[in-house]
Amino acid sequence: MCTLLVTGGAGFIGSNFVHFVVANTDYDVVVLDKLTYAGHRESLAGLPEERVRLVEGDIADATLVDALVQDVDAVVHYAAESHNDNSLNDPSPFVQTNIIGTFVLLEAVRKYGTRFHHISTDEVYGDLELDDPAKFTPETPYNPSSPYSSTKAGSDHLVRAWVRSFGVNATLSNCSNNYGPRQHVEKFIPRQITNVIDGVRPRLYGKGENVRDWIHADDHSSAVLAILERGQAGQTYLIGADGEKNNLQVVRAILTQMGQDSDAFDHVKDRPGHDMRYAIDATRLREELGWEPKYTDFEAGLSATITWYRENESWWRAQKAAAEAKYAKTGH
Numbered sequence: 001m002c003t004l005l006v007t008g009g010a011g012f013i014g015s016n017f018v019h020f021v022v023a024n025t026d027y028d029v030v031v032l033d034k035l036t037y038a039g040h041r042e043s044l045a046g047l048p049e050e051r052v053r054l055v056e057g058d059i060a061d062a063t064l065v066d067a068l069v070q071d072v073d074a075v076v077h078y079a080a081e082s083h084n085d086n087s088l089n090d091p092s093p094f095v096q097t098n099i100i101g102t103f104v105l106l107e108a109v110r111k112y113g114t115r116f117h118h119i120s121t122d123e124v125y126g127d128l129e130l131d132d133p134a135k136f137t138p139e140t141p142y143n144p145s146s147p148y149s150s151t152k153a154g155s156d157h158l159v160r161a162w163v164r165s166f167g168v169n170a171t172l173s174n175c176s177n178n179y180g181p182r183q184h185v186e187k188f189i190p191r192q193i194t195n196v197i198d199g200v201r202p203r204l205y206g207k208g209e210n211v212r213d214w215i216h217a218d219d220h221s222s223a224v225l226a227i228l229e230r231g232q233a234g235q236t237y238l239i240g241a242d243g244e245k246n247n248l249q250v251v252r253a254i255l256t257q258m259g260q261d262s263d264a265f266d267h268v269k270d271r272p273g274h275d276m277r278y279a280i281d282a283t284r285l286r287e288e289l290g291w292e293p294k295y296t297d298f299e300a301g302l303s304a305t306i307t308w309y310r311e312n313e314s315w316w317r318a319q320k321a322a323a324e325a326k327y328a329k330t331g332h
């Protein structure tokens with residue numbers, strides 16, 4: 001491999017992957033990104049122009065996708081509408097990008113015989129009870145709850161069908177909740193960090209008992225690179241770093257690290273259909289590909305993330321008012 005097409009590479013996890021690839025491989029990267037409200041040119045700032053090229057465009061644009069795919073060695077597909085709360089307000093772009101967009105990419109890689117890696121989420125499996133010792137495995141039945149997760153589940157099924165019916169050389173990965181630099185301020189951790197910076201109390205949905213399995217975006221990137229280079233065609237890999245925490249624990253950790261009283265947050269109304277718990281069993285990834293996470297200390301990773309938001313206000317400031325205006329409409 002020498003050139004990767006990374007869709008959604010100007011978003012949170014995609015941009016972290018592009019930075020990771022530039023730092024750790026000699027691959028060149030073409031980023032295809034629509035630059036929606038969630039995509040930022042600045043997220044690729046500082047990368048060498050001779051190795052990284054940004055093409056502004058839509059993954060559902062079949063002519064553009066065809067032209068780009070024929071010139072690359074592999075496609076790593078991150079582009080998506082990614083936020084559950086937005087999908088509850090307007091599911092339409094989720095169906096268009098997550099399902100139709102993935103279909104357009106699959107048709108192009110089928111035509112050119114191009115290696116394809118599909119990025120997905122643990123949310124396709126639905127949720128687990130708090131007292132259930134089980135974790136998600138690749139055999140867990142699909143049971144998505146929200147418009148977002150159902151469209152991601154639909155895209156996973158398309159990829160699997162294109163592998164089986166057309167022999168497309170694809171792998172899939174389903175990862176748990178990421179945190180780290182360049183995450184949009186609509187998401188839980190950056191929303192609360194930037195609220196505290198602005199002197200606003202963090203907002204916790206419902207009782208705050210919901211559990212997420214946190215992984216640093218760099219660990220997600222190292223896992224995706226391992227799967228891309230050494231994964232078995234047609235296989236699904238679950239990515240997680242044993243980082244289960246409930247939302248109350250996370251908000252208290254943010255407040256404490258930022259020098260506030262750990263009770264200085266407000267409970268707001270719950271998210272409709274709110275998944276209770278996600279947890280990943282990453283045995284296949286660890287045993288088959290020898291992958292290990294580097295960020296095993298959540299408090300340390302969170303501290304670095306808080307520092308990033310403190311030092312990069314110019315990156316997030318323009319997003320903040322619009323994100324909070326959306327939340328104000330739903331009482332969140």
Ligand code: NAD
Pocket residue numbers: 007008009010011012013014032033034035036037038039040057058059060077078079080081082083097101119120121122152174175176177178179183184
């Ligand atoms: P994000 O919202 O930060 O970024 C998405 C990017 O996709 C943006 O740059 C946006 O401009 C681009 N995009 C959206 N629609 C597009 C289109 N039609 N054509 C081209 N580009 C388009 O999302 P993220 O949190 O970085 O998530 C990236 C991927 O990882 C998604 O597929 C998501 O389902 C998956 N994922 C996310 C998490 C998480 O914790 N955030 C966990 C597991 C999996």
Ligand code: DAU
Pocket residue numbers: 082083084085120121122123175176177178186187188189191203204205206210211212247271278
């Ligand atoms: O599990 C992987 C998924 O993680 C990804 O597929 C999604 O793209 C990503 O957005 C994320 O989904 P969540 O819905 O879990 O993430 P979010 O950051 O929106 O919320 C995390 C938890 O925090 C969730 O239980 C809802 C809660 N929450 C969220 C916000 C924005 C709050 O309590 N208060 C808030 O203000």
